Amino acid sequence: MTFTEKLRTAERTNGSLLCVGLDPDAAKLPAALRGDVSKYYDFCAAIVDATADLVIAFKPQIAYFAAVGAEAQLERLMEHMRRTAPGVPIILDAKRGDIGSTAEQYAKEAFERYGADCVTLSPFMGFDSVQPYLKYHGKGAFLLCRTSNTGGDDLQPQRLSELPGQPLLYEHIAALAQGPWNLNGQLGLVVGATYPAEIERVRAVAPTVPLLIPGVGAQGGDAVATVKAGYRAANGETTAPIVVNSSRAIIYASSGADFAQAARTAAIATRDQLRAAQAS
């Protein structure tokens, strides 16, 4: 099964476009766990257990684990997600990008060490930096395209040349992911919910690839505008999957002992908001 088929199946099964991002930060953990980096697995596993029937995907962010030497907990968490929620694809958010020989090691890390279904990548170093990931059949890779942060303006909307008709850099990345770079249908694009007009533009250039859309919740992105700009369906079937990520607004919904239940409540509210936008 390809990564895109896995997404479609999870979307159908759970009736959701929501991805819960797992970004554990010791300073933000619920009061009983606060400051204790040895509790990242317990915290994230509780969130996973409380939301697994509400999501299209989970997205652990590797930096939160690696920064405090908690990679072994991330390995356990990946194993836990694969075992308890086998129908929910896991996107390892690593934003890698390096020469081919090093990219091979990063691909091995994501797909063999951690057993991720998909990884996030920077396309800045070009196709040979992406190719090693495509050798893993059935696995996916989301390329950063029009990111949610304001600094994305520094490069992504720059025009490639002053000649008439030349695309902006992020449009060019979208065209590469839709066409020549997408050797076996494994590529997707990252577009921020904070830029719905650009999501629409990316969708026009890349009509069928999956979009990972972070930025709703804590970054204030517009969930409804996001769905309208990026989601496409025909005859009741999704033609172009979107994966709308929210991390802090879900996982830190409560700092009390009820944090997992509060995460569930917040996830239901966001899932329903996205569903309503799909239907409208």
Ligand SMILES: O=C(O)c1cc(=O)[nH]c(=O)n1[C@@H]1O[C@H](COP(=O)(O)O)[C@@H](O)[C@H]1O
């Ligand atoms: O690739 C990403 O996931 C990503 C791309 C982007 O453009 N913006 C962005 O916020 N992200 C990630 O999405 C998550 C957003 O977290 P919240 O703002 O807490 O919902 C973080 O893990 C970011 O690293």
